[in-house]
Amino acid sequence: MGNAANHPVNLILLGPPGAGKGTQARMLAERFGLVQLSTGDLLRGAVAAGTAAGLAAKAVMERGALVSDEIVLAVLKERLDQPDVAAGTILDGFPRTTAQAEALDALLAGRGERIDAVISLEVDDAAMIERVSGRYTCAACGEGYHDSFKTPAVSGVCDKCGGTEMKRRADDNAETVRTRLQAYHAETAPLVTYYAARGTLSRVPAMGEIGAIAERMQAIVAALETGLASA
Numbered sequence: 001m002g003n004a005a006n007h008p009v010n011l012i013l014l015g016p017p018g019a020g021k022g023t024q025a026r027m028l029a030e031r032f033g034l035v036q037l038s039t040g041d042l043l044r045g046a047v048a049a050g051t052a053a054g055l056a057a058k059a060v061m062e063r064g065a066l067v068s069d070e071i072v073l074a075v076l077k078e079r080l081d082q083p084d085v086a087a088g089t090i091l092d093g094f095p096r097t098t099a100q101a102e103a104l105d106a107l108l109a110g111r112g113e114r115i116d117a118v119i120s121l122e123v124d125d126a127a128m129i130e131r132v133s134g135r136y137t138c139a140a141c142g143e144g145y146h147d148s149f150k151t152p153a154v155s156g157v158c159d160k161c162g163g164t165e166m167k168r169r170a171d172d173n174a175e176t177v178r179t180r181l182q183a184y185h186a187e188t189a190p191l192v193t194y195y196a197a198r199g200t201l202s203r204v205p206a207m208g209e210i211g212a213i214a215e216r217m218q219a220i221v222a223a224l225e226t227g228l229a230s231a
């Protein structure tokens with residue numbers, strides 16, 4: 001997706017754990033040909049690969065705290081250097097602190113780019129613990145499921161790809177989710193004000209049905225594309 005200024009479109013999804021950032025980012029990426037960049041996924045990859053960044057991040061992630069800006073920025077920069085991101089990006093789980101937001105602004109400015117839109121997924125905290133504690137994904141294709149809200153048609157078999165290996169994140173337990181929610185409110189929620197002040201923020205109520213929320217988000221991105229093309 002390009003625009004008149006001919007720079008790739010960059011979006012941010014904000015919201016607490018369980019708000020649906022990952023699910024919605026995947027759907028938007030598919031619909032608009034953008035690349036989903038999840039710092040959580042990048043860090044989990046680093047942990048699995050046993051890199052120095054992964055070793056430093058592992059224990060912090062297990063207790064639900066935020067990994068240092070230095071490590072997160074390093075894994076993000078490495079990912080941004082890969083050619084596929086030229087299509088435009090959806091940042092999911094980054095930035096999470098004001099310092100990260102400022103570093104991102106500087107990083108993008110250096111590339112002649114900027115953040116075009118920030119979508120804040122607005123949810124009830126209390127429901128997030130149940131949502132996150134019951135979720136799991138297909139190891140093969142990443143399709144998301146939930147013990148109570150979305151089970152596959154045949155137990156243990158992915159509806160989308162037929163895969164039979166399901167995985168749960170180590171930090172998706174009730175205790176860690178509480179710490180992650182606290183980190184969100186203390187460190188990340190101020191970013192809603194940060195981006196509102198820059199005029200790039202849209203708020204989307206995100207307690208409802210996934211498809212309806214996705215439509216609302218697609219409309220925001222489509223309007224952005226039109227606005228940029230006629231700018």
Ligand code: AMP
Binds near residue numbers: 017064
């Ligand atoms: P997520 O997959 O976005 O829920 O992230 C899982 C965990 O990775 C978080 O609880 C943090 O420990 C770490 N993490 C992911 N993104 C960031 C970030 N931008 N800044 C700091 N820590 C992060």
